[in-house]
Amino acid sequence: IPFLPLRTSTPDTDMAILYGTLRGSVVGLRYYTGIVNNNEMVALQREPNNPYDKNAVKVNNVNGDQVGHIKKELAAALAGIMDNKLAVVEGVVPYGAKNAFTMPVQMSFWGREENKEIVLDQLKRHGFKLALPLKGNSLPVSLWISGRAGPSYSAPVHAAVQLTTNQLKSEFDKLFEDLKEDDKTCEMEGAEAVGTPLLPHQKQALAWMVSRENSNDLPPFWEKRSNFYYNILTNFAEKQRPENVLGGILADDMGLGKTLTTIALILTNFQDGKPLPVEKITSDKFYEDQFEQHIHQDFHVNIYVHYGSDRSKDPSVLSEQDIVLTTYNTLATDYGIRGDSPLHKVKWLRIVLDEGHTIRNPNAQQTKAALNLEAHRRWVLTGTPIQNSVKDLWSLISFLKLKPFTDREWWHRTIQRPVTMGAPGGLGRLQSLIRSITLRRTKTTKVKGKPILELPERRVLIQYVTLTEEERQIYQSVKKEGKAAISGFFSEGTVLTHYADILGVLLRLRQLCCHPRLCINTSSSFSADNKIPEELHETLVRKMKLVLSSGSDEECAVCLESLTLPVITQCAHVFCKPCIFEVIRREQPNAKCPFCRNELRVEHLVECPLEEEIDSSNRKKLDQEWISSSKINALMHALIELRRDNPTAKCLVVSQFTTFLSLMENPLKESGFAFTRLDGSMAQKKRVEAIRCFQSSQAGSPTVMLLSLKAGGVGLNLTAASRVFLMDPAWNPAAEDQCFDRCHRLGQKHNVVITKFIVKNSVEENMLKIQNKKRELAAGAFATKKPSATEVKQTKINEIKALIDL
DNA sequence: ACCGCCGGGTGCC
DNA sequence: ACCGCCGGGTGCC
CATH class of the missing domain: 3.30.40.10 (Zinc/RING finger domain, C3HC4 (zinc finger))
Known part of the structure; x- marks a missing residue:
């Protein structure tokens, strides 16, 4: 399979080693407004369309303002290296920042081991020679901090003291450990309009979120020095006060009530530190799932569900709402394809990315669309903040618009590389950054000595079925x-x-x-x-x-x-x-x-033609005389037994095949079960009704819900059920777990028993094996990198072989 | 003097 | 730039 670099055109800087350093000069200072401080980092940027020199290399300060150009002889050497992405060239102005015409720049060359010789050779051909980095001193910082250290002839080093995967993992585990030490234990009551009483840890989160939104603090790594503001990572300074993000990352574990807390935040701290001024009118307006559940029925809150494209071309409709709900796909499609998304024409009070960790590919349309939404208050809700690596964290930080990290280069130079290369203080920086903008509690975190959540037990049984x-x-x-x-x-x-x-x-x-x-x-x-x-x-x-x-x-x-x-x-x-x-x-x-x-x-x-029920053509065939199957028999047997033991117990019957769900309706009716159904093809209104009905504890309310595996987001709350019957295994065990969590979550009063029906000697049994492998992988490997497209393919091929016994 | 030296004009890429 | 470089003016001691 020919390899195609699909993901990104920038070189993978994770694998980069330091080739060496070189002193050069920045010229033409008087023609540009960008200024720098001594020891300040600068960015080197190719300018191939410069009319005077196609080799031109611009020098920009951290803010992106041009400071000058690299002197032409040096630029001629750099152009090829930069254009062919043989090395990343980074600069620091060691001194002479106040010079009028030219200033020195200390450059470091980073790249992949295999390109080192080519780069050294190209430089040599232009008469330049890199000074080799000092041993054990992967980051050349100390070279320039100590002043004009000349070229060093110490022994060369290849890689820096890179942390092993395991070391890195344990360091990350620690990352969140002392988050709670801080001032994150104050509690705050939600506004009256919040219909659901908040648990202590949710009141803490509310207090923290409100304090973040109303904060006057400088963003992390910024200090006020006399009459300017100074960034201690890049040494950049400016007169204008850098904006702090009035928000952050709420990274509580799944099921701790991030959405509820955020609803409380919106209602309690709506604008200017005041609650949403809602009229006390009983409303019959329809509200979206969770939002409805948690907003007091006596208040009138405008909630609008924006499905994109044709629904509202007029941004004014959106700006009249109190809350607009939309999906990442709507966000991305509107923004990417149409380019004039109404969502991007409104100045929002706040933007909340739910399940924000799904925004992780910086090139994805979704990421760009989210980044370009306009609002001062920006929040990310996620249950898995550093799921894979520091790299993924950048998308979130960048979304929060924390200066100077919106630009990948500064994130990489000041945080990511120091951390992955184990530079002293690197992890400390990351930690203090995370600490200042993140709140994270796990299911086992304790509040006032008591665990936040005491969830009932959850057991998974496998019930084999013979055809x-x-x-x-x-x-x-x-x-x-x-x-x-x-x-x-x-x-x-x-x-x-x-x-x-x-x-x-x-x-x-x-x-x-x-x-x-x-x-x-x-x-x-x-x-x-x-x-x-x-x-x-x-x-x-x-x-x-x-x-x-x-x-x-x-x-x-x-x-x-x-x-x-x-x-x-x-x-x-x-x-x-x-x-x-x-x-x-x-x-x-x-x-x-x-x-x-x-x-x-x-x-x-x-x-793909518009979403129609995929098996609609099969519908007719289902109306043929109904027949049962081994699995349906097994299910019905279990259901009837369960009803005999406990007539009010509620269960979820889950399948990936909606047609299969339809086939179960017949026997359920015949055996006198009251049941409801939830699948992806249902209209919002019907879905909400199905959920409400199932969750109801009234006599005669349905005891069975036919649920399609992927219906509903992670927020779906089906805690009325204490039994789950998974009719067919999924490829991805996480999808199953997520489904189980819909009833095994905050609010569940009973122990939860899950039964997976698996046909003996079939593809299903092989799927179980693959699931276990995936589970091991997910648990063991704190993945250093995402698998490449090729690796994904190879894994799939191996899976195919295993599945059909080849 | 097909040089040296002087001093004015000039200045990114 | 209180530099370098350029090119014109100039030319014993």
């Missing part, structure tokens, strides 16, 4: 056929071009484990060749739907995030529309599919 003879026969024949086809792909080496077909085989096997009716009409063709366009179009749409509905949690291979506006290529690979457009634009005129390197053309991309 009937008839079911087994169908299963085996489909398996035999599929296995033959897949082996064929392996021997041809066309696994990736037939990825959708393979998923199709696996999907049908998984469906057959549930109910023979499920895989009607999903037969796939194994070749898309020689088809007339219309037919091809249909095939592609069907394949895309297959991928999207197979519950495999497909990610876009370009941005490695969940699919935004999925489109399928002619080679049957699915990507985010903006991502693949970008690839085509960048590689034109000969763009290739990032997955399989087949030819790519914009006019050959097929979009």
Whole structure:
């Protein structure tokens, strides 16, 4: 598989080593307004379109104001190195900052080990020679701090004292440890309009959030020195007071009530330190899930759900609201495709990113869209703040607009590199940064000596199911056929071009484990060749739907995030529309599919037709005479037994296949169960009604909820249920866990028992094995880096082999 | 003097 | 720039 660097065009600075340093000069100072201090960091930026010299290299201060240019002879040497990304060149002005015409600049060259010789050689050809970094002194800071240290002839070092993965991990664990020591234990009552009483830890969070919003403090790492403000990391100074973020990161564990606390914050500290001035009117207006739950019924709060594009082109509609709810996809699509998103035309009082850690790819449209929302109060809610690395943290910090970290270079030079290279004080910096803007409590954190949350026990049982003879026969024949086809792909080496077909085989096997009716009409063709366009179009749409509905949690291979506006290529690979457009634009005129390197053309991309119920065509077939299946029998048996023991116990019946859920309606009715249903295709109003109804403790309220695995976000609260029946395993164990957490969360009064139905000797059993592997991986590896697209593919190929016993 | 030396003009890339 | 560099003016001691 040809490797294609998909993720970012900047060199991976994580692997960078210091090649050496060089003293040069900055000229033309009198033509520019940017000023610097002695020892201040400067940025070197190529200016290939300079009319006087195509080699020009600009020198900018931390604020981005140009200070001058690198002297032309040196620029000539740097241009090639910078343009070919052979090294990252960073500068510090050691002295002479007040000079009128030229000033010195101490440059450090960073890059990958394998490029070192090329860089040294290129410099040599222009008559420059790097001074080698001092041993054990990975960061050349001390070189310039001590003044004009000349070139050093000490022994060269290659890598600095890099921390091992484990060391780094344990350091990160400590990162949050003493967060609570601070002044984060004051409590504050929510405004009257907050309908739900706050728990002590939530009152603490509210007090902290309000104090952050009303704070007059300088942002972290800034000091006032006589009549200017000074940044102690970059040594940058300015007259104008740097704006602090009136917000931060609420990083409590899942289930501690981040959303509730934020609702309380909005209502309590709405504007100018005062609560939202709501009229005391009973309203029949419909409110979105959680927001409705927690806002007192006697108050009238305008909540608007913005689904984007066509719904409101007029920003004034948005600005009239008290609260606007929207999704990342709406945010990204509006912003990226239309470029005139109404969301970006409003000056917001505050912006809250819920599950903010999902914003982690700096190139993703979502990140840019979120960053460009205008508001002084900016919050990130996340249960997993430093999920993978310091790198991911940057997106959050950058969203908060903390000077100077909005620019990746300054984040990297002042925090990320010192931390990963183990420079003295690096971790301390990160820690004090996190401490000043983050509040994090875990489920085991104690408030006044008591644990925050005392959740009831949660047990997961696996209930094996044996197929009937008839079911087994169908299963085996489909398996035999599929296995033959897949082996064929392996021997041809066309696994990736037939990825959708393979998923199709696996999907049908998984469906057959549930109910023979499920895989009607999903037969796939194994070749898309020689088809007339219309037919091809249909095939592609069907394949895309297959991928999207197979519950495999497909990610876009370009941005490695969940699919935004999925489109399928002619080679049957699915990507985010903006991502693949970008690839085509960048590689034109000969763009290739990032997955399989087949030819790519914009006019050959097929979009996913608007969300219709994917199995609607199957609906008719379901109306045929109803038949049961081994799994349905197992479920019904369990449900009836449960009802006998405890008639009021409520359960969730979860499946990835909404058709399967439909098939269960019949026996539930026949056995006299009151049930409700929640799946992704339902309109908001129906969803809310289904939840309300199920959560109700009234006699006669439903005791069973048919729930599609991915319905609803993490916020979905189904605590009325104390039993969960997971009808079919998911690829991703985290998706299952998240589903279980919908009832095993704050507010759950009973022990929770989860039953997973798994068909013996089937693809489902193999899926369990893969799940366990994924769990181990997630628990053990504090991933130093995200797997590359190639690694993702290889893992998937291995999984395919394991799944179909190859 | 096809040099040296002087002193004025001048100045990023 | 209280520099370097350029190019014109100039030319024994």
